[in-house]
Amino acid sequence: MSKAGNQYLKALMKLSKPYYAVIFTNTRTDIENGYSEMAQQMEDLARQQPGFLDFESAREHIGISVSYWATLQDIANWKANTDHMFAQQKGISDWYKWYKVRICVVEREYEFKK
Amino acid sequence: MSKAGNQYLKALMKLSKPYYAVIFTNTRTDIENGYSEMAQQMEDLARQQPGFLDFESAREHIGISVSYWATLQDIANWKANTDHMFAQQKGISDWYKWYKVRICVVEREYEFKK
Helix, strand or coil, X not given: CCHHHHHHHHHCCEEEEEEEEEEEEEEECCCCCCHHHHHHHHHHHHHCCCCEEEEXXXXXXXXXXXXXXXXXXXXXXXXXXXXXXXXXXXXXXXHEEEEEEEEEEEEEEEEEEC | CCHHHHXXXXXXXXXXXXXXXXXXXXXXXXXXXXXXXXXXXXHHHHHCCCCEEEEEEEECCCEEEEEEECCHHHHHHHXXXXXXXXXXXXXXXXXXXXXXXXXXXXXXXXXXEC
16 A cells, blocks of 8 residues: 555545444435435434434435444334335335445544645 | 234345445535546446446435445445546536435345336
């Protein structure tokens, strides 16, 4: 590994307590049918769940939403939430043309602020 | 863990060969100064690097770019790329108000297509 690359990995401090990221990448259909309201409701509801840490979202050509969680079990519990399950069904039937879910362990992080 | 949650984790197949995700979340300054061209150039250049797997990006209130890599070393090498280092300097001096970099191991994934 190059010296600069090596320094970089040291700069991105390895977390003593890793946490989880769920990367949800998707493309939408043309069907609105309450999508925006439901997306906001689901974000609000996720924020109230045990183990919830953070949520980030943006949409252009594709949508990317990343939610962060303390444990794998917190993710599974949120997935199994009754209201969330209803939203997921509507997502499959109406709103999403394609999506990909990735469950990741966040091992290192670094923040910059001006 | 609930039964539905448990089934969900089984549905998200655990990868026999995990790979890496770099989640780059950011807010921009008002300074354009070649940002869009550079962002495109860096995406093009990243795609040519050894170990590059995929790239996803969207911007609304915040920007989220996720690049996917085969190994941690591939990430470090890309970070240390001379042209990329120049872009990173400009990012800090001009383009970004705030950013956060998270390096993650992708352990499970699931894809849906209509």
